[in-house]
Amino acid sequence: MRILHTSDWHLGRSFHREGMLGHQAAYVDHLLAVVEQESVDLVVVAGDVYDRALPPVDAVRLANETFTRIARSRAKLVVTSGNHDSAHRLGFGAELMDAAGVFVRTSALSVGAPVLLDDEHGTVAIYGLPYLEPDLVREPWALAGRSHEAALTEAMRRVHADLRTRPTGTRSVVMAHAFVAGTRPVEPSDSERDISVGGVSIVPTDVFEGIDYVALGHLHGRHTLTESIRYSGSPLAYSFSEAGHRKGSWLVDLDASGVTGAEFIDAPVPRALAKISGDLDSLLTRGDLEGHADAWVHATITDDVRPVRAMDRLRERFPHTLVLSFEPAGGRSATLPSARPAAGKSDHAIAVDFLREMRGRPASAEESALLLDACDSCAPDHDLDAVVG
Structure with missing residues (x-):
């Protein structure tokens, strides 16, 4: 089975007020081209399809078009929700989409219930773990601790319990959206939302022990934690801290013994x-x-x-x-300069002082006059402020 691993699309996001939807649509065109050119059997999207819980209409339209195009391609699609997504909104119609080969998993209730696909070597069980907010699953799952590690440890217990019921030789793929770290340090980027709980967010790689391939989302840089545990990173840069990133997706080959290779496919850079x-x-x-x-x-x-x-x-x-x-x-x-009492000073004098402190030199006569006009236009009595020499 050939798997294309991607994540963190953040549809609807801008880059310092620069619209990105057209670039995101270009990435989708690229993704579909890779599916056909590389004979991809399965596309996995490990969370953060949207940039916010209530995405703009154009972003929803692009997601709908993307899912439809993949459904019409040679590949199946498994999507999970990330910490930026609304699980309920992204998961709307999930049961209907299953029939089209688009499997959207956004509920903690689905943990341990895999999508089952077959290839010439047998069955592959794909476990789509949505973003698991520890505070939301702690009580229903009776977690011993309040952490991402505790939530994912319980999720993986359920995954392994299901795997034990499957025929011998069943291979496993897990999708998770979390801050996972191995022996090598992993640096987050400025565009990632902090998901720490009580100051703790890191999940160790050994939580995923025994899984053939783990497709991670959340970090915007690509990372290889182990040969079978990887982050694809976001397909586009969303902050200048990602200036050195190489953007794209992992093309993973899975045979009867597990992962036999992983190639990084570069995405188009706008x-x-x-x-x-x-x-x-x-x-x-x-x-x-x-x-x-x-x-x-x-x-x-x-x-x-x-x-x-x-x-x-x-x-x-x-x-x-x-x-x-x-x-x-x-x-x-x-x-910014620290706040100081300004008793007896006019608005114009305060503005001139602020400009001097911020810029390191006094306002010119033209700038002072412009500030005076601005202050006067806001004052109830236009005669209150006098020109400061």
Whole structure:
């Protein structure tokens, strides 16, 4: 059996206010092409189909089109819910979709009840574990502890109990959405939502002992924890912390003995990500940055004084600059000034002081006049504020 492992689509998500739905649709086209070109038998999506519990209409439409296209392809599809999904909304119509070869598993009640598929070597049992919020399953499952490890340990107990009822030689695939870590450190990205409970979120790999392949979701970077336990990562980057990630899906081959190979299939990249740093003049002239002209850019400017129109000037060279940070090389803090009593000061004076403290130099006469107009337009008495010299 040939399995395509993907996760964390986050349909409907934007990237620093940049719409991603078109890029997500391009990934779906890529996925369907891989299914046909690589003779994929099963597609597994390990959670976070949507970016939020109440997804936008266009995201729901894309998910519907995707499921329909896969149902019409050569492959079966198993989908589980992640911590960003609404289990009830994603799972609506699951029983009806089963008949079409689209198996959506979003309820803890389905843990231990596999999707059974056959190949020339016999049966493969696919256990789709939805995201298991410890606080929601602790009481009904009588868990001894309040943790993700406790929830998944109980889920896997149920999986193994079912596996023992299956014929000898039945192979197993488990899908889970969690923060699983092995002997090597795994770094989360900024775009992942924290799922820790009481400060603890990590699940050890030995919870999944005895399973032929474990398809993980939640972390947005691809990771190989063991040869049979992997994260596919998200197919698109959703934060600049993912600038070094390689995005795509795992193509896994399963024969009578278990996993015989896993190949990473690269996904199409809409734009490269670039993080650049330096004083503004150097960012606008350095030759080594020429290759970032078409990238999404996160720029950190290190000038001692915040430059005027920095974003506009950067976008003349890097049109797709999305984030601008200010970190003066001299070490002056770029954080907001602390609140101080302003008794006796006009709104205009407070605004001028704020600008000076944030930027490191006084407002120009034109800027002071503009701030005065802004303050006056909000004041009940337009004569209250006087120009501050």
